Amino acid sequence: MTKQTQVIIAGAGPVGCVAALILARAGVSVQVLEAEAGLISDLRASTFHPPTLDMLAELDVTPKLIAQGLITPKFQYRDLDDGLIAEFDHALIADHTDHPFRLQCEQFKLTRVAAGMLEDYAHAPIRYEARVTGAAQTDAGVTVKFDTPGGPEEITADYLIGCDGSRSAVRKSTGIAFEGFTYPEQFVTASVPEPIDEIVPGMGHVVYISHPEEWGALIHAPDYWRFLYPIPADMTETQAFEPEFLQRKLKRLVPYGGQYSANHLTIYGVNQRVAKSYRNRRILLAGDSAHVNNPLGGMGMNGGIHDGINLAEKLVQILAQGGNEDLLDQYDRQRRPIAIEYVQAQTIRNKNNLEETDPKIRRQRQDDLRALADDAQKSIDMLLQTSMINGVRKSLSIQ
Ligand SMILES: Cc1cc2nc3c(=O)[nH]c(=O)nc-3n(C[C@H](O)[C@H](O)[C@H](O)COP(=O)(O)OP(=O)(O)OC[C@H]3O[C@@H](n4cnc5c(N)ncnc54)[C@H](O)[C@@H]3O)c2cc1C
Numbered sequence: 001m002t003k004q005t006q007v008i009i010a011g012a013g014p015v016g017c018v019a020a021l022i023l024a025r026a027g028v029s030v031q032v033l034e035a036e037a038g039l040i041s042d043l044r045a046s047t048f049h050p051p052t053l054d055m056l057a058e059l060d061v062t063p064k065l066i067a068q069g070l071i072t073p074k075f076q077y078r079d080l081d082d083g084l085i086a087e088f089d090h091a092l093i094a095d096h097t098d099h100p101f102r103l104q105c106e107q108f109k110l111t112r113v114a115a116g117m118l119e120d121y122a123h124a125p126i127r128y129e130a131r132v133t134g135a136a137q138t139d140a141g142v143t144v145k146f147d148t149p150g151g152p153e154e155i156t157a158d159y160l161i162g163c164d165g166s167r168s169a170v171r172k173s174t175g176i177a178f179e180g181f182t183y184p185e186q187f188v189t190a191s192v193p194e195p196i197d198e199i200v201p202g203m204g205h206v207v208y209i210s211h212p213e214e215w216g217a218l219i220h221a222p223d224y225w226r227f228l229y230p231i232p233a234d235m236t237e238t239q240a241f242e243p244e245f246l247q248r249k250l251k252r253l254v255p256y257g258g259q260y261s262a263n264h265l266t267i268y269g270v271n272q273r274v275a276k277s278y279r280n281r282r283i284l285l286a287g288d289s290a291h292v293n294n295p296l297g298g299m300g301m302n303g304g305i306h307d308g309i310n311l312a313e314k315l316v317q318i319l320a321q322g323g324n325e326d327l328l329d330q331y332d333r334q335r336r337p338i339a340i341e342y343v344q345a346q347t348i349r350n351k352n353n354l355e356e357t358d359p360k361i362r363r364q365r366q367d368d369l370r371a372l373a374d375d376a377q378k379s380i381d382m383l384l385q386t387s388m389i390n391g392v393r394k395s396l397s398i399q
Pocket residue numbers: 010011012013014015016033034035036040043044045046047107130131132133163164165166168169170189266268286287288289295297298299300301302303304
C-alpha cells in the first residue's frame with residue numbers, strides 16, 4: 001500500500017487540531033479531514049483546566065488563549081436556598097502547576113489558534129468539506145473514505161485518529177461500542193451579557209448551584225455569562241425558550257430586577273459514555289469520539305485534549321523515532337481508565353451533589369464543603385482532583 005500521508009485525523013475540533021499540531025511540529029505528515037466548510041465556532045466548552053494549560057504551553061498555545069480568555073482562580077458552591085456555601089482557590093495548588101487557575105476561553109478560540117499554527121506546516125493540511133464515511137485497514141495501513149462536494153474520495157495512511165466527535169463515524173466504522181447511559185433530562189445553556197457579579201456582589205466567576213429541582217451552574221466567559229440548567233425530557237424548544245419561562249428560570253438561579261437579554265440558547269441531551277476500546281489496530285479514538293460526559297466540572301474537552309496529546313506523542317515516537325506499536329495499547333491503558341474512574345465518576349458525582357433531594361444529605365454535603373474549605377490540605381486534595389491534575393498523573397503512571 002502506498003501511503004499518501006502518515007496520519008489521518010478525522011475532525012478539526014479542539015482534539016484533532018491539537019493532535020495534528022504535535023505531529024506536524026515533529027515532522028510527521030498528517031492530513032486533517034473536516035466535515036464542515038470551516039472550523040466550528042459554536043459555544044460549547046469554555047473551561048481550560050491547569051494541566052491542559054501546562055500541556056498547551058509546551059506548544060506555545062497557552063499565551064494565545066490567555067490573551068483571549070478570562071483567568072478565574074476561584075470557584076464557588078452555592079445553594080439556591082442557603083446562598084454561598086464554600087469557595088475554593090486554585091492558588092493553593094500553585095506548587096503543582098504553572099497555571100493555578102481555570103481559564104475561561106471558548107473552545108473555538110483554541111481551534112482557530114491551533115489551525116492557524118498548522119498553516120506553517122505544508123505537511124499538515126486541513127481539508128474542509130471532507131466528511132469521513134468509513135475506514136478499512138490491513139496490516140500495512142488504513143484507507144479512509146470520505147465525501148466531498150465533488151463526490152467520494154479515499155486516502156491512505158499508516159494510522160487514523162477519530163477526533164470526529166460524539167457521533168464519530170470512525171468509531172462506528174470500527175464497530176467499537178460506546179457504553180454508558182443517557183440522562184433523562186435535557187440541558188439548557190443560555191448566555192447573557194448582563195454583569196452578574198455586579199447584580200449579585202460576591203458572585204464567583206464559576207459557580208455550582210445546588211437545589212433539588214432547580215440546580216444549575218454559572219460560568220463567566222470573556223464576553224458573557226453562561227447559565228446551565230436542566231429541563232424535562234419532553235419539553236420542546238418553543239416551551240423552554242418562551243420568554244416568560246426563560247426569564248423565570250434565569251432569575252431563579254440569579255435574581256435580577258431587569259430582563260436578561262438571553263442569547264445563544266442551546267438545548268442538548270447529555271450522555272455518560274466511554275468507548276469499549278480506544279484502539280482497533282491502526283485506528284485510534286480520542287476526545288468525544290472516545291468519551292462523553294455531562295458538562296459539570298468542565299472535563300470533556302480537557303480530557304479529550306489530554307488524549308490527543310498523549311496519543312500524538314506516541315505516534316511521533318512510532319513514526320519518527322522507531323518506537324514500538326505497542327505504545328498504542330499503552331495509550332488505551334493510560335487514557336481509558338482515566339475517563340471512567342476520574343472523568344465519568346467526578347462528573348456523575350457533581351450532578352448528583354447539585355440535585356440531591358434528601359434534606360439531610362443536602363445539609364451534610366454543605367457541612368462537608370464548608371469543612372473542606374476551612375482545611376487547606378483537604379482543599380488542595382480536592383483541587384488536585386477537580387483540576388484534573390490527579391487524573392493526568394495517574395494516567396502517566398500506567399505502563
Ligand atoms: C453545550 C456544551 C457545553 C460544553 N461545555 C464544556 C465545558 O465547559 N468544558 C469541557 O471540557 N467540555 C465541555 N463540553 C464538551 C466539549 O465541547 C467537547 O468535549 C469537545 O468539543 C470535544 O472536542 P472534540 O475535538 O473531541 O470533538 P468536537 O469538538 O465535537 O469536534 C469534532 C469535529 O469533527 C467534525 N466531524 C464530525 N463528524 C465528522 C466526520 N464524519 N468527518 C470529518 N469531520 C467530522 C466536526 O465538524 C467537528 O469539527 C461541552 C459540550 C457542549 C455540547
